[in-house]
Amino acid sequence: MGTGYVGLVSGACLADFGNVVVGVDINEQRVDLLRSGKVPIYEPGLEELVTRNRDRGRLNFSADVAFAIKSSEIVFICVGTPSQPSGEVDMSFVHSAARTIGQYMEDYKIVVNKSTVPVGTGDEVEQIIRQVRPDADFDVVSNPEFLREGSAIDDFMHPDRVVIGAGSQRAMEAVIDIYRPLYQADVPMVLTGIESAEMIKYASNALLAAKISFINEIASVCEAYGADVTAVARGMGLDERIGPRNLSAGAGYGGSCFPKDVQGLAATARRGDVEAPLIQAIDTSNVRQRRRMVDKLQAMVGDFDGKTICLLGLAFKPDTDDIREAPALEMIAALVSAGATVQAYDPAAMAHSQAEHPELVCCDDPYTAAQDADAVVLMTEWNEFRNMDLPRILDRAAAPKFLDCRNIYDPQEMAALGFEYVSIGRVSRRPGDGLEENSSWMVPGRFSPIRT
Ligand code: UGA
Numbered sequence: 001m002g003t004g005y006v007g008l009v010s011g012a013c014l015a016d017f018g019n020v021v022v023g024v025d026i027n028e029q030r031v032d033l034l035r036s037g038k039v040p041i042y043e044p045g046l047e048e049l050v051t052r053n054r055d056r057g058r059l060n061f062s063a064d065v066a067f068a069i070k071s072s073e074i075v076f077i078c079v080g081t082p083s084q085p086s087g088e089v090d091m092s093f094v095h096s097a098a099r100t101i102g103q104y105m106e107d108y109k110i111v112v113n114k115s116t117v118p119v120g121t122g123d124e125v126e127q128i129i130r131q132v133r134p135d136a137d138f139d140v141v142s143n144p145e146f147l148r149e150g151s152a153i154d155d156f157m158h159p160d161r162v163v164i165g166a167g168s169q170r171a172m173e174a175v176i177d178i179y180r181p182l183y184q185a186d187v188p189m190v191l192t193g194i195e196s197a198e199m200i201k202y203a204s205n206a207l208l209a210a211k212i213s214f215i216n217e218i219a220s221v222c223e224a225y226g227a228d229v230t231a232v233a234r235g236m237g238l239d240e241r242i243g244p245r246n247l248s249a250g251a252g253y254g255g256s257c258f259p260k261d262v263q264g265l266a267a268t269a270r271r272g273d274v275e276a277p278l279i280q281a282i283d284t285s286n287v288r289q290r291r292r293m294v295d296k297l298q299a300m301v302g303d304f305d306g307k308t309i310c311l312l313g314l315a316f317k318p319d320t321d322d323i324r325e326a327p328a329l330e331m332i333a334a335l336v337s338a339g340a341t342v343q344a345y346d347p348a349a350m351a352h353s354q355a356e357h358p359e360l361v362c363c364d365d366p367y368t369a370a371q372d373a374d375a376v377v378l379m380t381e382w383n384e385f386r387n388m389d390l391p392r393i394l395d396r397a398a399a400p401k402f403l404d405c406r407n408i409y410d411p412q413e414m415a416a417l418g419f420e421y422v423s424i425g426r427v428s429r430r431p432g433d434g435l436e437e438n439s440s441w442m443v444p445g446r447f448s449p450i451r452t
Helices: 005-016 028-035 046-055 065-070 092-104 121-132 152-157 169-178 180-184 194-225 229-237 258-271 277-301 327-337 350-356 390-396 411-417
Strands: 021-024 059-062 074-077 109-113 138-142 162-166 189-192 308-312 341-345 375-378 401-404 420-422
Touching: 005 021, 005 046, 005 059, 005 074, 005 152, 021 028, 021 065, 028 059, 046 059, 046 152, 059 065, 065 092, 074 092, 074 169, 092 109, 092 121, 109 121, 109 169, 121 138, 121 194, 138 169, 138 194, 162 169, 162 194, 169 180, 169 189, 189 194, 194 229, 194 258, 194 277, 258 277, 277 327, 277 375, 277 401, 277 420, 308 327, 327 341, 327 350, 341 350, 390 411, 411 420
Parallel strands: 021 059, 074 109, 109 138, 162 189, 308 341, 308 375, 375 401, 401 420
Antiparallel strands: 138 162
16 A cells, blocks of 8 residues: 555565565556556666566556455555654554555455554554454554665665564464565564564664764864864774764755654654653754755855855755755755855756756756856765766856765865865865875775876
8 A cells, every 4th residue: 555665666576576466556646657657756676677567467556445455465554654843753644544454354464564653553553443343353564664765676675684573473474475585585584573663663764864963973073173084984884883884974864764763753752751862863963964064055155145056966865866855955945045046957856856946947967057156066976976077067167166065076186176175074175285195085995086
């Protein structure tokens, strides 16, 4: 139930495992689109996967919820769980899915929560189904997803673990069975109670987000004392207890998951009368980090009024067209409201961004976006920016100012090219600054793409 991001990726991958899947959605337009072979979201490899499994008859789409529920043994709830202004999770779609399941189920069903939901939702879903159909025969299972946008299929097919929380052996075995290819490939299966599975999802996302907020704060301290956060992160990450991933300092985390889930976990703690200052601080720190990007730019160009700013990258991260909670949006809002013109380029997210900010001047490539710009700001580390023709950018721009919010260039080499270069957690460089010994690009294992 639900053919959004999670539903569609999970449905297509489960079909690829040999299961027969029907994706249902109340949005008939979406169903029609999927039936005609089109995939309404940008996710590498998804369209091929959907097409292959549709052609083999294992994956179908329907707006007929009653039929889909009646004909299935296992029903996955994959609907959205957006944030409310208070940070609490809006559970209305999950509750409504549970009511619909209760309404149409006739024989034994396994109801699996794949939507990201606060601990305790398994019980709620059970109660709702029982209210609608007191004699129902069913089990509720929690099976959270750990899919990153942009690599969701690979994450599904080669996960670090599969988490299944169930209250009965029958349901547990049935859900393990649909993951048979993973189980047989020795992927760790974490079999637990429903509440623990629900907590694993929230706690994982909160810790991943915490690592990012932590390294962003370390970056600020590095800036104050002349250390290089990329070297610090590398040195920390080699400690196996810390691990190297999610330690890239940047513009702050965005997307549809980390901001919402961290706030959701903080709200869950509050509701349970639990003091959790650390969890609360993850979000506070992220909000501050995003604001710091605007302050950094202001320090470079002064008053934004009448300025032209080039933004490279709008999506909340590379390889997606998703701009939900993207740090670039905050930058655009600050610039536009202060009277700046924003010329932007993103390989995938321009249509969505312009719908949200019609004032945005969308350009066909980075060089057009840099034309006459008072500063160039890199917001998202798309690969194509790593090998950009930087002298051409410099040539087009009105001023040699470059704010790299993702640390993808080498500070000294940017300065040698003629940029006034500011990044995150590293010493800023001005044109003419020479190459120094012991510089970060000499750290073994780091490859610097620009040579002068
Ligand atoms: C995240 C989790 O990584 C998935 O495991 C989880 O299943 C998913 O949320 C979800 O709950 O559905 P996603 O939001 O797609 O996945 O993206 P990430 O790749 O984790 O990146 C999130 C944000 O953190 C991005 O804005 C990214 O730029 C930022 N980030 C990430 C950093 O700033 N630094 C890093 O080192 C890593």
